Amino acid sequence: MSVWSHILGELSFRKLNALFSLLGLAMAVTVVVASQLLAEADERETRRVTRDMGFNLRLIPAETDLGQFYRDGFSRHAMDVSMLDRLATQLTNNVSFNHLVGSLRREYTVNGQDILLVGLSETYVAPGQGKKPMGFVIEKGTIHIGSQVALVQKKKKNDTMNVGVRRFAVANDPIETGTPDDITIFVRLEDAQSVLGLAAKINEIEAIDCLCLTADQDPLAILRKEIGGILPEVQVVHQRTLADARAKQRQTREKVNQFVLPSVLVAGAVWVALLAVFNVRDRRQEIGILRALGKGGERIAVLFLGKAVFLGLVAAVIGAALGTLAVLEFGPSLFPVTKKAIQASWPLAGAVWVATPVFAALASFIPAMLAVSHDPAETLRED
Amino acid sequence: MIRCDEVTKIFRKNGSEVTSLDRFTAKVADGEFVAVRGPSGSGKTTLLLTLGGMQRPSAGSVHLAGRDLYALSPAERARLRSSEIGFVFQMFHLVPYLDLLANVLLACPGEPSAEVRQRAGRLMDELGLADRASHRPGELSAGERQRLAVARALLNRPKLILADEPTGNLDPENAAEVIRHLTEFHRGGGTVVLVTHGTVTDAHADRTLRLEQGRLVDN
Structure with a gap:
């Protein structure tokens, strides 16, 4: 039985846990992609608007x-x-x-x-x-x-x-x-x-x-x-007033970005980790029997981390699409001067597709280690 | 096959100590069917998990086929469990999202070969589950689930089956069916250690050990 069919079987069995994990990750990715695209659009708009304000x-x-x-x-x-x-x-x-x-x-x-x-x-x-x-x-x-x-x-x-x-x-x-x-x-x-x-x-x-x-x-x-x-x-x-106004605008935007991105990442990681902990608790008997059948800690870790990687990959695809669509839909009204420059970013999508599975695996690392270190005898004795 | 020397297991919980096995010493010969009887809390399950390399004793040693089980590394013990021991539990411990065939094949270390798949199919056939191969455990009766657990335990042609109250959740008819399969395994030369608090196995076991408060009181 391959690890992937094992993971997919578990995902389809515990649909709610999988769905909530997927939603959490996809939302985080959507916000990250949208905020990144909006930040770029904002940067362009600011540059254009301040440029149009004239030389300083x-x-x-x-x-x-x-x-x-x-x-x-x-x-x-x-x-x-x-x-x-x-x-x-x-x-x-x-x-x-x-x-x-x-x-x-x-x-x-x-x-x-x-x-x-x-x-x-x-x-x-x-x-x-x-x-x-x-x-x-x-x-x-x-x-x-x-x-x-x-x-x-x-x-x-x-x-x-x-x-x-x-x-x-x-x-x-x-x-x-x-x-x-x-x-x-x-x-x-x-x-x-x-x-x-x-x-x-x-x-x-x-x-x-x-x-x-x-x-x-x-x-x-x-x-x-x-x-x-x-x-x-x-x-x-x-022309100091002009320069200061522009600098303040940029700095405010950067501060917002510095706050939004880490907040979303931390919230996403906590959400995924919590759901992974619940998943480990739900699967204590399964972990116990896998151990009894001679499966090693690596196999148990791969089951949990592999699940996180799979969910991360799916969430990355969904989140990148949603974030991009949202920006394409609402961006032009937010940044009317440079609206034509608002478009999907393949490099950003590519980065998100690589980073999200890694991020999900990292967020699930501690729960996965809990699963690995779980004493199977404890569960099997509970009969 | 199995030799236990002064095996003691003490659990520490909330600052107090509970002795689950108290200097348990016994031998089980190759091909023997041994029943371990005792009331709830007498240490039967602890003994079984200790014999299976799942629970390190606080003191004493367990030898399986001449090897000191707890002198082996966890990975070596896992390999030994996979190749030489089959487990059957009262609560079946099936993986609920895998179909029956996949549950049986779960015992196979690594990717199952065509031969192993055939063997799994044969076992399911012998245990009356062949036509349910694509079902999930949740769709089975208790008796069918336990037969599935027996099929999983038998897949790797183990030398030893450790069964923990395998009939505890079954009606008499299904209990007899499960005992029949364990007896067949025994007749084929396999060793069985079965713990129970009932007498259903007395007629099939070569020997019965009695445990009380972690101590062997009758051999």
């Missing part, structure tokens, strides 16, 4: 007077665009900043209207973090205009418009933002350099800090030390 790190030429900078919103000094390249080559997952965009900002007059002309470089991101740029991409020969510019110049999407001596196509449907963007014309960096006669120059590098540090940890000092080591020619301006 501004690197400007060292000689800039901060009074002038805050008054005008940009530095009147310029720096070489090669500084952007220098910083971009240092982008790794170990530095505290990411999403670098070089920009050149100046006042400019178009057909008698005073506007802000902003040239934007492409976005530089750390390797392996995707290439999706911040904000929008400016195609060659196009510009993005603010709502006030559109109103005064009477321009809409696909119209053409002269900036300096060059003609561009309007690429956006201008909407009112209530910010200086309404009086801004965004162009490609090289176009701004050409229009302003500042070849190979920028006056700012914008970035997002990657530190999930709160104000008390002095992130500015860390950023200044890190960036200053690469670009001593810049001043680092950190």
Whole structure:
């Protein structure tokens, strides 16, 4: 009689115990899978939302007077665009900043209207973090205009418009933002350099800090030390409120995850272990007769641990499916911005399929050892 | 076959000691049918489990086929039980979720060969259970269950059968049937030690030992 047919026979005989064990494990797996997928979705959403909140790190030429900078919103000094390249080559997952965009900002007059002309470089991101740029991409020969510019110049999407001596196509449907963007014309960096006669120059590098540090940890000092080591020619301006809000959001999420996952695992383990103890008690006579028939402790242990492994495997399949389905069903309403990125994770399912049987076996280990060490004579004497 | 020298078993419970076997000394020859009689609590079951290598005595020694049973390792004792001893209990001790054939085959160490399966089938046939092979123990009468337990005990062609009140839960007809099978095993050269508090086996046993309060009072 094979061990597996023995285990399957017992499972079908003690259906309630098997069902409750399976339910407990499947619920734990469902919560783990769902929380993991939701945590990933939350991470994406947070990243996207905070990214959409804009850059919080501004690197400007060292000689800039901060009074002038805050008054005008940009530095009147310029720096070489090669500084952007220098910083971009240092982008790794170990530095505290990411999403670098070089920009050149100046006042400019178009057909008698005073506007802000902003040239934007492409976005530089750390390797392996995707290439999706911040904000929008400016195609060659196009510009993005603010709502006030559109109103005064009477321009809409696909119209053409002269900036300096060059003609561009309007690429956006201008909407009112209530910010200086309404009086801004965004162009490609090289176009701004050409229009302003500042070849190979920028006056700012914008970035997002990657530190999930709160104000008390002095992130500015860390950023200044890190960036200053690469670009001593810049001043680092950190928009602290934005950075703190983002850090707090991340930290709160991490704390929740740190609580949920261990709680679910402990509850699942206790549940499985308790049911396994009841199972051992129910099967004392069986253990006694197996011993009397000369079966060793290994066989008894395999019967209990094998059962746990089998239940763990079935629970893993059910739980991974349920957890994934739940997230696919409810995730999009929780994370509307990044809902398209919510999908099943085969690596996670694979990990759960391997880990759950091991977890179930570990939870059943003590009960299994109780079964092995059970004195068969005690039961057999009870006749 | 069996030699017990000054076997004593003391149970300790809640700070007090209960002597279940008190310097029990006896021999059982090969091929002998020995009945052990005594009132409840006289130590009969303790004696049987001690003879079967299931319960280490507090003192004394048990020799089975020349080997000191409790000088063997637990694994060696388990192998010895599997190959040379068959157990029959009053409460049958069948595995409720296995069918009858699987219950009989449970006695087989390892995966049963085709020959062992055939033998199990033959035993079930001889014990009148052949047509119930796929049933579960819960579907059997008490007599059928005990016959199944006898079939399981006989599967490995043991030299010794230790039976603990095998007729205790049976009506006279079924009790006689079970005794008949044990007697047949005995006639085939097997050794039987059967404990009981009744007299149903007196006519079949070669010898009767009487136990009282763990002591052998009549041999």
